[in-house]
Amino acid sequence: MSSIRSMIHFENERDQYLNFLKLEKGLSGNSLESYDHDLRRYLTFIGRDIGLSDLSGITLEHIEKFLQELLAMNLSVSTISRNISTIRGFHQFAVIERWSAANPAELIELPRKGRKLPEVLDQQEVTMLLDTLDRSDTLGKRDAAVLELMYATGLRASETVELESDQFIPELQLLRIIGKGNKERLVPVGGMALDAVSDYLKNARPLLRKNIPIARNRLFLSYRGKPLTRMSLWHIVTGAARKAGIEKPIHPHTLRHSFATHLLEGGADLRAVQEMLGHVSILTTEIYTHIDRSFLEEVHKSFHPRA
Numbered sequence: 001m002s003s004i005r006s007m008i009h010f011e012n013e014r015d016q017y018l019n020f021l022k023l024e025k026g027l028s029g030n031s032l033e034s035y036d037h038d039l040r041r042y043l044t045f046i047g048r049d050i051g052l053s054d055l056s057g058i059t060l061e062h063i064e065k066f067l068q069e070l071l072a073m074n075l076s077v078s079t080i081s082r083n084i085s086t087i088r089g090f091h092q093f094a095v096i097e098r099w100s101a102a103n104p105a106e107l108i109e110l111p112r113k114g115r116k117l118p119e120v121l122d123q124q125e126v127t128m129l130l131d132t133l134d135r136s137d138t139l140g141k142r143d144a145a146v147l148e149l150m151y152a153t154g155l156r157a158s159e160t161v162e163l164e165s166d167q168f169i170p171e172l173q174l175l176r177i178i179g180k181g182n183k184e185r186l187v188p189v190g191g192m193a194l195d196a197v198s199d200y201l202k203n204a205r206p207l208l209r210k211n212i213p214i215a216r217n218r219l220f221l222s223y224r225g226k227p228l229t230r231m232s233l234w235h236i237v238t239g240a241a242r243k244a245g246i247e248k249p250i251h252p253h254t255l256r257h258s259f260a261t262h263l264l265e266g267g268a269d270l271r272a273v274q275e276m277l278g279h280v281s282i283l284t285t286e287i288y289t290h291i292d293r294s295f296l297e298e299v300h301k302s303f304h305p306r307a
Contacts, residue, residue: 010043013055017093038086042066055091056100060280063087063105084108107181107280119248121258126151132244135196138204139223143236145193145200146220146228149175150252152193154259154277157252161228163219165205170198179278187276 018036021027027035045066046052052062066087070080084105091103121129130147134140150160153175167176173194175187189197197219209215210225220228230252237252248254256277263273 010047010055013094013097013099014039014043014090016097017090020093034082035086038083039090042083042087042090045069055094058091058100058104060104060107063108064280067108107183109280119250119254120261121246121248121250121254123262125244125246125248126255126258126262128244129240129246130192132240135199138207141196141200141204142208142220143240145197145204146233146236147240147255148193148196149189150255151259152190153177153187154256156256156278157230157233160252161218161220161230161233164217165201165219166217168197168201168219170194177278181280183278183280185275185278 014036017039018032021035022032046058046062050058050062050065052058067080067084070083075083088103088105088108091100091105094100095103130144130151133144133147135144146160149155155163155175155177156179159177159179162178163175167178168189169176170189173189175189177185177187179185205219205221208221208223208225212225215221215225215227218227222228222232233252237250237255241248241250260273260277263276264270
């Protein structure tokens with residue numbers, strides 16, 4: 001009974017939003033029909049399956065459950081992307097109309113059709129990259145700490161340069177990361193990265209620190225004592241790749257993508273990888289990561305009873 005009431009209630013909001021799209025946005029009839037279809041499916045799920053009768057009660061978790069339903073339907077990337085766009089636009093309209101205080105879909109990332117994934121280093125190439133670093137001098141220790149930590153935790157470039165010293169928690173072997181939308185996540189730090197960062201903090205960072213106020217708490221510093229920049233990070237990654245003889249066009253994001261790919265190849269749970277990457281929606285993780293076909297074939301051959 002409550003789900004019926006919720007659909008009657010949502011029908012009014014849906015009609016107002018479609019009218020807004022028609023009059024203010026000038027959408028064509030075909031586009032309006034697609035929006036109407038997406039909204040009906042979404043609001044039916046919210047009312048019937050979730051049991052909500054008020055838009056203000058919808059949370060990010062509810063939207064994620066709906067996206068899981070879409071994924072199970074094997075819809076195309078473009079269709080799922082359109083659904084996400086519809087939901088975000090509808091909830092933004094709800095905020096403007098004061099039907100709800102915030103947009104729960106604001107941080108959902110849109111998958112891009114035909115998105116070109118960055119090059120991925122295989123595990124041997126990662127070893128080559130990290131082994132080429134000279135860990136005997138100050139900058140070598142810093143660069144080793146940077147690259148080991150990025151590969152160990154899947155850090156974004158922006159997250160790496162903005163890290164504060166107290167976000168590295170060696171006693172718990174954890175890194176506290178402040179990601180997009182100020183969302184905090186804890187990611188384990190493996191032994192090699194733990195050793196590299198600890199060595200840097202003890203034997204290199206004190207030599208780099210020049211008491212520059214803006215850099216006082218930043219974990220990674222330049223040779224002038226200033227916070228490491230994204231451009232400096234790019235030079236560290238590409239310089240190490242060049243010394244290692246890696247010819248693939250790589251950049252800092254390549255380490256993040258390799259981190260996720262190697263975890264999945266090793267059998268890690270997709271939801272766990274999503275958590276470590278800091279993706280709001282698992283949909284983003286599924287599109288962002290990939291496992292090459294040969295690995296999937298090997299898994300099938302090894303574990304399927306009739307392979």
